[in-house]
Amino acid sequence: MTALLAGWAASALPTQRDESLLGYDFRQERLAPGNDGEHDPLSARALALRDGATAALLVSLDHCVVSVELARRLRAVAAQAAGMQPGEVIVACTHTHSAPLAHDPALGSGLATALPHVSTDGGTPEQRVTARLLAATADAAARAAGLRVPVEAASACAPCGLAYSRRVADGQGVRLCWNPEEQADLHPGPAEDPALAVLHLRRATGRSALLFSLGAHPVCLGKISRVVSADWPGAARNAIERHLPGCFAVFGLGACGDTHPWIATQDDPAALVPLGEAAGGLAAALAYAARPGDGLRCAQRTLHLGGGELDLAAWAVGGAIVLAAPVELFQSLSAELRRQIDRPVVLLSNANGWTGYWPAQADFAAGGYEVDAATAAGRRPGDGEALVAILVELAREVAAAA
Numbered sequence: 289m290t291a292l293l294a295g296w297a298a299s300a301l302p303t304q305r306d307e308s309l310l311g312y313d314f315r316q317e318r319l320a321p322g323n324d325g326e327h328d329p330l331s332a333r334a335l336a337l338r339d340g341a342t343a344a345l346l347v348s349l350d351h352c353v354v355s356v357e358l359a360r361r362l363r364a365v366a367a368q369a370a371g372m373q374p375g376e377v378i379v380a381c382t383h384t385h386s387a388p389l390a391h392d393p394a395l396g397s398g399l400a401t402a403l404p405h406v407s408t409d410g411g412t413p414e415q416r417v418t419a420r421l422l423a424a425t426a427d428a429a430a431r432a433a434g435l436r437v438p439v440e441a442a443s444a445c446a447p448c449g450l451a452y453s454r455r456v457a458d459g460q461g462v463r464l465c466w467n468p469e470e471q472a473d474l475h476p477g478p479a480e481d482p483a484l485a486v487l488h489l490r491r492a493t494g495r496s497a498l499l500f501s502l503g504a505h506p507v508c509l510g511k512i513s514r515v516v517s518a519d520w521p522g523a524a525r526n527a528i529e530r531h532l533p534g535c536f537a538v539f540g541l542g543a544c545g546d547t548h549p550w551i552a553t554q555d556d557p558a559a560l561v562p563l564g565e566a567a568g569g570l571a572a573a574l575a576y577a578a579r580p581g582d583g584l585r586c587a588q589r590t591l592h593l594g595g596g597e598l599d600l601a602a603w604a605v606g607g608a609i610v611l612a613a614p615v616e617l618f619q620s621l622s623a624e625l626r627r628q629i630d631r632p633v634v635l636l637s638n639a640n641g642w643t644g645y646w647p648a649q650a651d652f653a654a655g656g657y658e659v660d661a662a663t664a665a666g667r668r669p670g671d672g673e674a675l676v677a678i679l680v681e682l683a684r685e686v687a688a689a690a
Contacts, residue, residue, distance in 0.1 A: 292583045292605070293338045294489045295435030296497040296536045299424040301330035301350055303388055303516045307413045310352045311385025312511035316405040319514065323388070327515040327557045328522050330387055333538045334428035335497060336370060336436055337605065339584035343376050344603055345433065346499070347425050348538050350518045351381045355394035356597060356614055356641030358418070362425045363640070369426040370433035375588045378601050378612045379425065380639035383541050384506045386517040390417040398644050401661040439489045441606025442578035445632035448484035448570050450563060451504035451547040452476040453619070455656055462656035467510070467553045479503065479547040481619040483626060485634045486571050487608050488578045495534040500571040501634045503542030503619055508560050510553030517557065520549055523564020524571065531572035540636040543622030545645045545658060581607020585689040587682050593675060595666020599640040602682035608632040609683045613675065614641035620648045621672045628680045631687065646672045
């Protein structure tokens with residue numbers, strides 16, 4: 289029996305003041321170009337796994353979104369750097385709305401509905417950002433692969449009430465609650481899928497890596513904020529690494545298409561701390577409680593669905609199922625996904641690219657901002673459920689092989 293090997297490493301994503309931030313159309317429409325400097329640093333964080341002939345690599349970027357086309361370039365450079373195949377690589381974005389805009393022309397049509405004042409064709413600052421993403425991805429991947437040593441893999445999952453459902457029915461349809469403090473007339477309820485899942489990779493020396501996933505838009509900082517930040521996922525990583533000395537934390541975004549954190553779209557960076565402590569504290573606790581599981585099995589599939597091409601991936605490792613898809617999934621769909629899989633599910637949405645919102649069938653009838661964007665992208669009622677069915681198939685495939 290072969291041993292599971294794992295290595296991890298980070299590469300910095302330093303920013304410059306002339307790089308405008310992506311995430312809110314208000315910035316491009318109303319504010320001056322550029323940013324006001326780094327509140328907290330951005331990075332590319334890589335996890336490299338191997339079990340015999342089976343290899344897998346995840347690179348998590350502190351970035352908002354990349355197209356499927358740019359994701360494939362990033363996966364290719366990561367694979368080359370790590371001595372792997374592109375199909376063995378997942379590149380995911382944390383989806384922070386406080387990171388610089390990249391040169392990514394293939395995003396243009398997808399962003400047009402939500403961010404009409406944003407151009408992804410880009411000048412020198414945007415091209416610099418893309419080059420930096422490619423270089424940091426390759427560097428983190430190479431170093432993580434070069435550091436692989438035997439580990440024990442364990443997983444756990446528990447509810448974390450960090451997020452609320454931003455779609456509020458008011459009797460005349462759906463209104464979007466961007467910020468509960470500003471929109472006091474709306475009363476959003478808890479998110480439908482509060483699951484926080486962790487995969488803990490432990491070395492004999494006591495050092496470890498913790499991959500954690502939770503669904504809540506990284507939008508603690510809002511449209512008038514001009515500081516660079518990894519938003520609440522970065523604060524959660526900091527909390528994990530403080531609570532677990534010697535731990536390397538990596539974030540994967542769960543289903544976030546219809547959720548916000550309870551402190552949302554405001555301009556005080558101090559608000560990142562309680563959100564980071566809430567998510568990071570529970571993730572650290574689950575790292576202690578995680579139960580060891582099996583080695584590594586992987587599967588990939590590319591399909592045409594919902595008006596685009598999707599590169600999907602599934603890993604079975606440490607008793608968990610890691611699932612990656614280039615979507616902003618609604619939480620009723622991710623909750624259904626978990627109901628059909630009898631293991632902790634570490635969901636990586638916004639992974640291997642971005643294709644926009646994926647609402648559940650019932651949400652299409654209610655309408656609203658996300659549904660309009662999904663419809664414009666070519667999505668139809670039932671596409672989200674079809675995607676869930678395929679992800680469940682992939683999960684069962686790798687679970688059966690483990």
